[in-house]
Amino acid sequence: xxxxxxxxxxxxxxxxxxxxxxxxxxxxxxxxxxxxxxxxxxxxxxxxxxxxxxxxxxxxxxxxxxxxxxxxxxxxxxxxxxxxxxxxxxxxxxxxxxxxxxxxxxxxxxxxxxxxxxxxxxxxxxxxxxxxxxxxxxxxxxxxxxxxxxxxxxxxxxxxxxxxxxxxx
Amino acid sequence: xxxxxxxxxxxxxxxxxxxxxxxxxxxxxxxxxxxxxxxxxxxxxxxxxxxxxxxxxxxxxxxxxxxxxxxxxxxxxxxxxxxxxxxxxxxxxxxxxxxxxxxxxxxxxxxxxxxxxxxxxxxxxxxxxxxxxxxxxxxxxxxxxxxxxxxxxxxxxxxxxxxxxxxxxxxxxxxxxxxxxxxxxxxxxxxxxxxxxxxxxxxxxxxxxxxxxxxxxxxxxxxxxxxxxxxxxxxxxxxxxxxxxxxxxxxxxxxxxxxxxxxxxxxxxxxxxxxxxxxxxxxxxxxxxxxxxxxxxxxxxxxxxxxxxxxxxxxxxxxxxxxxxxxxxxxxxxxxxxxxxxxxxxxxxxxxxxxxxxxxxxxxxxxxxxxxxxxxxxxxxxxxxxxxxxxxxxxxxxxxxxxxxxxxxxxxxxxxxxxxxxxx
Numbered sequence: 303x304x305x306x307x308x309x310x311x312x313x314x315x316x317x318x319x320x321x322x323x324x325x326x327x328x329x330x331x332x333x334x335x336x337x338x339x340x341x342x343x344x345x346x347x348x349x350x351x352x353x354x355x356x357x358x359x360x361x362x363x364x365x366x367x368x369x370x371x372x373x374x375x376x377x378x379x380x381x382x383x384x385x386x387x388x389x390x391x392x393x394x395x396x397x398x399x400x401x402x403x404x405x406x407x408x409x410x411x412x413x414x415x416x417x418x419x420x421x422x423x424x425x426x427x428x429x430x431x432x433x434x435x436x437x438x439x440x441x442x443x444x445x446x447x448x449x450x451x452x453x454x455x456x457x458x459x460x461x462x463x464x465x466x467x468x469x470x471x
Numbered sequence: 472x473x474x475x476x477x478x479x480x481x482x483x484x485x486x487x488x489x490x491x492x493x494x495x496x497x498x499x500x501x502x503x504x505x506x507x508x509x510x511x512x513x514x515x516x517x518x519x520x521x522x523x524x525x526x527x528x529x530x531x532x533x534x535x536x537x538x539x540x541x542x543x544x545x546x547x548x549x550x551x552x553x554x555x556x557x558x559x560x561x562x563x564x565x566x567x568x569x570x571x572x573x574x575x576x577x578x579x580x581x582x583x584x585x586x587x588x589x590x591x592x593x594x595x596x597x598x599x600x601x602x603x604x605x606x607x608x609x610x611x612x613x614x615x616x617x618x619x620x621x622x623x624x625x626x627x628x629x630x631x632x633x634x635x636x637x638x639x640x641x642x643x644x645x646x647x648x649x650x651x652x653x654x655x656x657x658x659x660x661x662x663x664x665x666x667x668x669x670x671x672x673x674x675x676x677x678x679x680x681x682x683x684x685x686x687x688x689x690x691x692x693x694x695x696x697x698x699x700x701x702x703x704x705x706x707x708x709x710x711x712x713x714x715x716x717x718x719x720x721x722x723x724x725x726x727x728x729x730x731x732x733x734x735x736x737x738x739x740x741x742x743x744x745x746x747x748x749x750x751x752x753x754x755x756x757x758x759x760x761x762x763x764x765x766x767x768x769x770x771x772x773x774x775x776x777x778x779x780x781x782x783x784x785x786x787x788x789x790x791x792x793x794x795x796x797x798x799x800x801x802x803x804x805x806x807x808x809x810x811x812x813x814x815x816x817x818x819x820x821x822x823x824x825x826x827x828x829x830x831x832x833x834x835x836x837x838x839x840x841x842x843x844x845x846x847x848x849x850x851x852x853x854x855x856x857x858x859x860x861x862x863x864x865x866x867x868x869x870x871x872x873x874x875x876x877x878x879x880x881x882x883x884x885x886x887x888x889x890x891x892x893x894x895x
Binding site: 385 | 497500501545546549551553554555557558589590592713716717718719721730732737738826827828829831838840842844852853855857861862865894895
């Protein structure tokens with residue numbers, strides 16, 4: 303672990319009662335979701351000016367926790383990186399919003415809602431962002447099947463056309 | 472209207488899909504109260520608008536000519552690449568990376584390859600590293616050329632566009648020379664590059680290096696002191712360094728706001744630490760500063776290419792760890808083990824160890840990161856692309872408060888968004 307990162311991680315470990323894990327040089331802390339706003343405020347105070355990435359992983363059919371929400375912070379002044387993982391259960395998945403701490407969490411949390419159905423509580427503008435507004439389901443969940451389209455040729459056009467959900471009126 | 476395979480025309484209404492309508496009530500929280508009462512005007516810009524560089528839609532609240540609120544609406548180019556990659560093996564998923572940011576295809580390959588290498592702990596030979604740097608920097612110049620051409624076109628400088636595309640063509644020819652493809656190269660692969668470059672490569676790059684500095688001077692002669700260009704760009708679309716960091720802006724946009732943050736310098740990868748180059752920064756944070764930073768970056772990229780070409784060692788261009796990297800064709804005919812590896816890798820793929828990594832490169836637009844998680848199988852369990860344009864575009868509402876509608880076009884151009892990169 304980076305020497306400059308060590309005291310920061312130790313401080314966070316003590317405040318939130320967790321232990322950091324390191325894999326191939328990436329340091330990650332697992333934070334409870336009730337504490338994520340406080341943790342974000344604290345890392346911002348510790349010099350991590352930028353939230354580089356935010357996404358989630360779906361561990362379906364696992365239910366508790368089903369999701370891990372990922373946060374990645376970058377400190378441009380100290381040249382450090384730090385990651386958070388927040389376990390979220392599968393039933394009524396929500397996280398508190400951090401869009402008032404890091405502004406780009408706004409779209410990232412909308413993406414989280416759109417793709418995983420994880421609601422950001424207190425978000426100022428929680429609409430779908432990438433999928434159409436009337437879309438049903440959350441595509442990046444593991445129980446959402448990856449669809450495909452059958453290519454139609456002259457000889458089997460009618461046959462496939464009957465099966466296609468959108469080609470029929 | 473007659474659909475393919477039908478003989479009778481269908482009535483027009485039947486062919487139209489159901490239209491999903493959004494009323495003003497759904498957007499009330501985004502616009503000011505004056506818009507609801509009808510005092511200010513709501514105007515839709517895009518997605519089919521030539522100045523939005525693709526399919527970006529903006530909902531504008533206008534008070535006369537002044538922009539009160541600008542609400543970007545994205546997702547028109549969403550292709551589900553993250554989901555699709557989960558269904559492919561590590562080697563096959565790479566083909567999709569080209570389609571993300573279609574102006575930085577080599578850089579996308581590099582970001583993905585580096586993530587896979589980090590996950591399975593692979594070493595890359597020195598010659599492959601040099602080739603990666605050369606091609607990525609050439610690609611950066613090509614991407615900046617497109618940006619320069621189109622951004623200048625947005626503020627009505629027509630001729631720059633034609634010159635920029637002329638030079639970009641030379642770079643695409645070099646890419647075609649090494650990979651057989653002009654844009655969707657898939658040339659950089661986990662463990663190295665696809666294969667060694669042909670003998671004509673060095674001459675082609677040297678010719679380009681000789682020609683290009685003069686051409687950059689020409690672009691600058693056309694624009695840098697041009698009073699019309701200055702009028703349209705100077706002091707427009709300002710953003711402070713702190714704001715830019717807060718919205719996660721990276722790349723030239725951030726550096727034009729006075730924050731010296733370049734992953735090639737700060738967290739070197741692919742051997743960037745060996746090369747001498749400057750990271751151009753400006754303090755102003757306006758459209759003109761972003762223009763200056765990018766033009767200067769093109770010159771710096773040329774320096775890097777020249778150094779990398781001079782220092783390029785001989786040797787293999789692919790890791791010889793055949794548990795992960797397919798053996799060369801010549802070995803398959805004579806070695807049973809190579810044949811088995813080849814067969815295993817192209818049917819089943821390799822099993823990556825369980826874990827997750829994040830690896831990022833500096834793309835022409837900023838930090839391009841790949842989050843890769845493996846469950847121990849041959850396919851990535853989750854791939855997340857941290858694309859720079861997605862966050863850069865979020866700075867748009869901040870930059871456009873109180874500007875004229877005409878300046879909006881200059882600001883979109885200066886952010887240098889690629890919608891394939893935003894929507895993934």
